[in-house]
Amino acid sequence: MNSSRVILLADMESFYASVEVAENPSLRGKPVVVCGDPERRHGVVLAATKEAKAFGIKTGMTAGECAKLCPNAVYVRPHMHKYIETSLALTRIFEEFTDRISPYSIDEQFLEITGCEKLWGNPETTALRIIDKIWKTMGIRCRIGIGENPLQAKMACDCFAKKNGKGIFRLSHKNYADYTWPLPIRNLFGVGNRMERNLFNIGVRTIRHLALLPRERLKARWGINGEILWLNAHGIDYSTIKPPGGEEHRKGVGHSITLPRDYRRKEEIDTVLLEITEEVCRRTRKFNKVGRVVNVYCRGADFDLPTGFSRQKRLPEPTATTMEVYPFARKIFYEHWDRRPVRTLGVSLTGLMDFKELQLSLLEDKEKKVALSRAMDLIRNRFGITSLFRLSSLTPGGLLFERANKIGGHEA
Ligand SMILES: [Mg+2]
Secondary structure (H helix, E strand, C coil): CCCCCEEEEEEECHHHHHHHHHCHHHHCCCEEEEEECCCCCCCEHHHHHHHCCCCCCCCCHHHHHHHHHHCCEEEEEHHHHHHHHHHHHHHHHHHHCCCCCCECCCCCCEEECCCHHHCCHHHHHHHHHHHHHHHHHCCEEEEEEECHHHHHHHHHHHHHHHHHHHHHHHCCCCCHHHHHHHCCCHHHHCCCCHHHHHHHCCCCCCCHHCCCCCCCHHHHHHHHHHHHHHHHHCCCCCCCCCCCCCHHHEEEEEEEEEEEEEEECCCCCHHHHHHHHHHHHHHHCCCCCCEEEEEEEEEECCCCCCEEEEEEEEEEEEEEEEEHHHHHHHHHHHHHHHCCCCEEEEEEEEEEEEHHHHHHHHHHHHHHHHHHHHHHHHHHHHHHCCCCHHHHCCCCCCHHHHHHHHHCCCCC
């Protein structure tokens, strides 16, 4: 394995609140709170600027609690559409630096910049350039964690870059233990409240405590999850997160967004689906490709329940046109959605082919279809209808036959 990869995790500070402030500069420097239903006291805080956080305001609080902490807070209603658009605009900025981008959530994206040193300088310089560019063009503060794999980049960002004022921090296999092991165990990626309690019960308080336990013991106790935590404590990335670059593009182009709150309403879901589909189609077109299959991925809000699905449908014809793909994405979604709140939505186009190839194949198909139907008539006349199936599975024309059936048909 190549150990000298350079991965960045870029995270936006107080994302929703920052987008609101960027759009309305009179809010800059004020304690701004993006809140579900500010008039009602039980509206929930989705984001708060650092000025608001200074009063003790935290995501997840109610408007009522907020008002007590900071009577002068400025409340803004959320504009999801705007946040998704901004998230996609950020991807476009990242694309100026690398084509290997993997969105992690609405305000966090992984970038692989291995081999980009000649273009942008060392990883810290590159991170600085990205931060600067986002600040100047979007008015949003970005923090970047640097690592040799996505896990290290995520830990570098969450545990250090977000807190050090500079907004940049770099972890590597070499310094990982020195920096992360003294931290409380809840700082380890993958440790939630429940796992924190479990680990407390066996005497684990810091990442070091966990790292020094035998891997087998964690595996015996919590299975794969225990093993993953052990790997996380050692800065080893278990995941198969492969930033979609190079080879990946040939297989498919995908995009997913993890929403910070539950989506239940059709209009909201439709908006997000359309946005994601547009992004996927735009990127597919950028590579001069068209896709044959659309995939929709959905994950429920409750991570403890096995909700969600991943389903695909063959398109009547290969395409990368948003309004041709979107109706199918929508169809897949509503056929499989269990009506439970949605947290993550993803769309991808696979079975990619060159646009040029498509143009050629459309021409060829016409000729082949005519030849095929002639042959079919001949055989039907001679041997009866069932013989067609044997023909279709034995001859090279079989593939074509199969495909001819799929065009215009519904292949789930
Ligand atoms: Mg953030």
